[in-house]
Every structure is written in C-alpha cells, then in structure tokens.
Amino acid sequence: MTAINSTHDPARHSWVESANLPDADFPIQNLPFGAFERDGERRAGIAIGAHVVDLRALRDSGLLAAGSDAALACEAASDGTLNRLMAMTPSYASALRATLSDLLDSGAPQRARIEQQAEALLPRIDEVTLCLPCQVGDYTDFLTSLHHTERHGRYKGLADPLPAAFKSLPIAYHGRASSLRVSGGEVRRPHGQYRDANGQIVFGPAPALDFELELAAWIGRGNALTQPIPVDAAHEHIFGYSLLNDWSAKSIQWFEQVLGPFLGKSFHSSLSPWIVTAEALAPFRKAPVPRAKSDPAPMPHLHGAFDQQQGGLHLDLYAHLLTNGLREAGATPVRITHTHLDNLYWTFAQMVAHHTSNGCNLRTGDLLGSGTISGADDAARACITELTNAGKDPLGLPNGETRTALEDGDEITLSARATKPGAVSIGFGECRGRIAPALAFAERQTEIAA
Structure with a gap:
C-alpha cells in the first residue's frame, strides 16, 4: 500500500492557479489519470486544476529523464x-505522479520551459472531449450497503429483507461492460x-427509472486463473477509483x-472520467x-489485519438533481443525497478477495x-x-415539483470529496447524465422490417 509522501504535502501549491482554488477537485495533491480526444486523436492525461497534462506531449517534451x-x-x-x-507495478505510475508533482509545483525550475510548450502540454479540460480512461473487459457490480439492501427487501415484501448470504460474503452480479x-x-x-x-405484464418505456450512487474500483494488475488474491494484497491490485451511476429501470x-439484474441495468452505466489513484487517497x-x-x-480469507486498519476512506458522496422546471427557472441543481x-458493509479489498477466491x-x-452507497439517515x-x-412518499423539490422516479429531462450529477484534517481535500470530478425520452420502438421495428 502506498505510503504518504511529498506529493501529499498540504503546503504544496501549483503554478497552475486553478489547482489552488479552495474547492478544486484536482489540486496538485490529486493528479488523477484519464483519457481524452484532441484533434481527432485519443490521448491519456493527468488532470491539474482546470487543465489536463497531455502525456504524449509530455513524452515528447524532453522534460522527463530518458529511461x-x-x-x-x-x-x-x-x-x-x-x-x-x-x-505495470504501481511504482511506475507513482514515479510519473511524483515527477509531475515536481514539474507543476509553484517553485518548479522547469516552469518557464513548460509554459513555452503549454498549448501542447496543458490544454483546458473544457476544450477536449473526455473518454473512458481505459478499455473495460469485465464489469462486476456488488451489493454492499446493508441499508440499501434491507430497504429494497422490505419494498419487495420479503419476510427476511436481507439475503441469507449478505453478512457472510460480498454479493455481486456480472454487469455489462459494453454499455x-x-x-x-x-x-x-x-x-x-x-x-x-x-x-398486467406490458412492454414499453420503463416508467420507474432511477439513479444509483456508487464508487467503482479499477483493477490495475490482475491475477492468474486459479490464483486467489489475499485480502491484504488486494489493495495493491486496485489502481484507483471513479464515481459510478448504475442507472436502473x-x-x-x-x-x-x-438470476440477477439484466435488462433493467444493462442499458447504460455512467462513469466519472478521472481515476483518482489509490496513492492520491493515501x-x-x-x-x-x-x-x-x-x-x-x-x-x-475475507479478514486482513491491514484491511481492518486502512480499508475504508474518509469520503463523502453526493447526488444533485436538475429538472426541466428548475432549469427553465435558472435554478441550480438540488442536492438530494449526502x-x-x-x-x-464490505471493503473493496474484501470484494477483490471474494471475487478471486474461487480462482x-x-x-x-x-x-x-x-x-448503492445508502446509509441509515434519510439524507443518505x-x-x-x-x-x-x-x-409512497414523493420527493419534494424547492419549486413545488415532486418525483417518485426520474422523468425525461431530469439530470443527475454525482460528486465526491475526500477530506481529513491536515490534508488537502480532493475530488473526483462529476458523473453526470440527463434522461432522454425513449425511442419510438414500434416505429423502429417497422423500419427494420421494411
């Protein structure tokens, strides 16, 4: 597990001024990884304030020591x-992060050289098209909030709202990576x-559309078939984290x-574009x-001394809702979840260990x-x-609108901040999506038949 080092120094500031704002998601202590399109080409990058470091341009800049x-x-x-x-072993991403931390530091001796190449090296995030950060082969979604699981069991009228296995293992299903x-x-x-x-059983546009606020872990180095990952080694296999909205019909x-969720989940899942590294969260x-x-x-096999000491995170997560009515009135999105x-109930290391426990x-x-990361409180x-x-109890909004499900035009924005006294708070960027009306299915079927 990555230890706290100079990149986490709260006294460190960047000459990229937008990284020093009090509410900046991407201060110099964060430096999350992502991917974007620029001039028709896909690039990998690292976010700093309102900018992104183009890693291909950095490679060609002469600022890095060869080899x-x-x-x-x-x-x-x-x-x-x-x-x-x-x-690669985590030391390589860590070395790149440390080097960039030094290059972007307010006292960096290379600042003048970087500023001369700023147009190529540091485009603004809002001037590029963000992409999924990597190619996703498989997607597994867990069910690890006791409160979320218990409530849904009650809504379904189950005699025992918690599945029998819930407190013995992290329950999961295999999701659809393609969407x-x-x-x-x-x-x-x-x-x-x-x-x-x-x-009556009917077919048509789903009337009960919902968001689900989640955190997702990205696997860095994998494991060989038949070789489980011990729970205290699992942290070394997690490259970082993003926000996930597991849209649900x-x-x-x-x-x-x-057998588990299928078409009610596989139509779309949204991810925030930046991977906040495990090192940044140390x-x-x-x-x-x-x-x-x-x-x-x-x-x-699901209990590790290290995981029991450091398997959690000081991380607050939020969901905001913006409706057409609020949008037309010029209102800001309403926070509906904190x-x-x-x-x-389970840590990410336990999820990894369980996932691989059968080989x-x-x-x-x-x-x-x-x-879904639901808590006991109503706001959570x-x-x-x-x-x-x-x-049964419609959600009331400040303009008098109510919701029992998401309507067309509704926009959900997820966000999160890691905070702790003595550390610079870091964010994840936003995970956002707006509900669009269902396509005219019958008309499409007619067109296909024709």
Whole structure:
C-alpha cells in the first residue's frame, strides 16, 4: 500500500492557479489519470486544476529523464489508454505522479520551459472531449450497503429483507461492460417488460427509472486463473477509483430478476472520467466501520489485519438533481443525497478477495462497483426508490415539483470529496447524465422490417 509522501504535502501549491482554488477537485495533491480526444486523436492525461497534462506531449517534451520510471510510464500511456500503465507495478505510475508533482509545483525550475510548450502540454479540460480512461473487459457490480439492501427487501415484501448470504460474503452480479459510458450526454429511457398498475405484464418505456450512487474500483494488475488474491494484497491490485451511476429501470428489474439484474441495468452505466489513484487517497485511509457484535465474523480469507486498519476512506458522496422546471427557472441543481463510504458493509479489498477466491482471474481495466452507497439517515438514501420509500412518499423539490422516479429531462450529477484534517481535500470530478425520452420502438421495428 502506498505510503504518504511529498506529493501529499498540504503546503504544496501549483503554478497552475486553478489547482489552488479552495474547492478544486484536482489540486496538485490529486493528479488523477484519464483519457481524452484532441484533434481527432485519443490521448491519456493527468488532470491539474482546470487543465489536463497531455502525456504524449509530455513524452515528447524532453522534460522527463530518458529511461526513468516516469518516462517509461508516460510511454506506456502513449497509445491513448491507461491499460498498459495500469498493468505495470504501481511504482511506475507513482514515479510519473511524483515527477509531475515536481514539474507543476509553484517553485518548479522547469516552469518557464513548460509554459513555452503549454498549448501542447496543458490544454483546458473544457476544450477536449473526455473518454473512458481505459478499455473495460469485465464489469462486476456488488451489493454492499446493508441499508440499501434491507430497504429494497422490505419494498419487495420479503419476510427476511436481507439475503441469507449478505453478512457472510460480498454479493455481486456480472454487469455489462459494453454499455459503460463516460459522464455527460443523454441516458436513453429503455424499453422492457414490467407489471403495470393493474398487475398486467406490458412492454414499453420503463416508467420507474432511477439513479444509483456508487464508487467503482479499477483493477490495475490482475491475477492468474486459479490464483486467489489475499485480502491484504488486494489493495495493491486496485489502481484507483471513479464515481459510478448504475442507472436502473426498477420496473423492469423487479419483474425480470431471477438470476440477477439484466435488462433493467444493462442499458447504460455512467462513469466519472478521472481515476483518482489509490496513492492520491493515501492520506484519507481509515478503518472500516466495525460490524455489529451480533454479526458473524468474516471468514479468514475475507479478514486482513491491514484491511481492518486502512480499508475504508474518509469520503463523502453526493447526488444533485436538475429538472426541466428548475432549469427553465435558472435554478441550480438540488442536492438530494449526502452519504459516506462508511455505509458499505464490505471493503473493496474484501470484494477483490471474494471475487478471486474461487480462482477467477481479474484483468487490467476490470471495473468493480460498490453497489448503492445508502446509509441509515434519510439524507443518505442514494437512489430515488429509497428517497421516496418506493414511491409512497414523493420527493419534494424547492419549486413545488415532486418525483417518485426520474422523468425525461431530469439530470443527475454525482460528486465526491475526500477530506481529513491536515490534508488537502480532493475530488473526483462529476458523473453526470440527463434522461432522454425513449425511442419510438414500434416505429423502429417497422423500419427494420421494411
């Protein structure tokens, strides 16, 4: 596990002034990795304030010592994706991050050289098109909030709202990697089968569309088939984290779910574009919340001394809603959720250890979702279904509008901040999507037939 080092120094400031703003997501202590399109080409980069360091331009700049770990890391990212870099031992990404921290420091002796090449090296984030940071081979979504799981069990009328296995292992399902999308743009309302208000099975645009606020871990180095990853070694396999909105068509999901979620989930999942590295989050490590004394102890392969000391994060997460009505009135998005990573029953290291405990191999770029991060408090309910008690108590907005599900034009923005006294707070950027009306399915079918 990466230790706290000079890159975390709270006294460090950047000559990139936007990185020094009090609410900056990407101060010099963060330096998250991502990918973007520029002049029709895909590039890998690192965010600093309102700018992104173009790693291919950095490779060609002459600012890196030839053959250094930082130069080799930069070369690995020169194809515009992060997969090769993520597959390397963590020391390479760490070296690149440390070198950039020095180059971007307010006292950097190379500042004049960098500013001469600034147009090529440091485009503004709002002048490039952000992409998914790497190629995603597999996507696994977990169910690790006790409060979220218990509430949904009650909404479904289950005698025991918690699945029997919930407190013994991290429950998960295999999601659809092909419909993962980067933050921004439209989320098209899907069609599907569901029971209507009269109990009839119908097919049409999903009426109960929902967001789900999650954190996702990116796998760096994988494991060989048949070789489990021990829980205390799992942290070394996590390259970093992004925000995840696991959009859900609850009406479809609740009707179809037998083996697990399928079409109610696979139509779209949104990711924030930046990977906040495990190293950047080192100052915010904490012990996970202790289990209730009456709960069963984790099996030995899911219990690690290090994970019990530092398997959690000081991380607050938020969801904001902007409706057409609020937008037309010039109002700002309304915060509807404020939760904390403490509301997960299982740590990410336990998720990795469980995922590989049967010998399953994880690969570089695989994505692991935490599941909806709902807490006990009303404000910590991290989806519309919980915020409205499955539609029984509509969510009221300041302009008088109400919601029991997301409507066309509604926009959800997820955000998160890691904070701890003595450390510079860092953010994740936003994970945003606006609901677009369902396509005319019958008309499309007619066109295909013709």
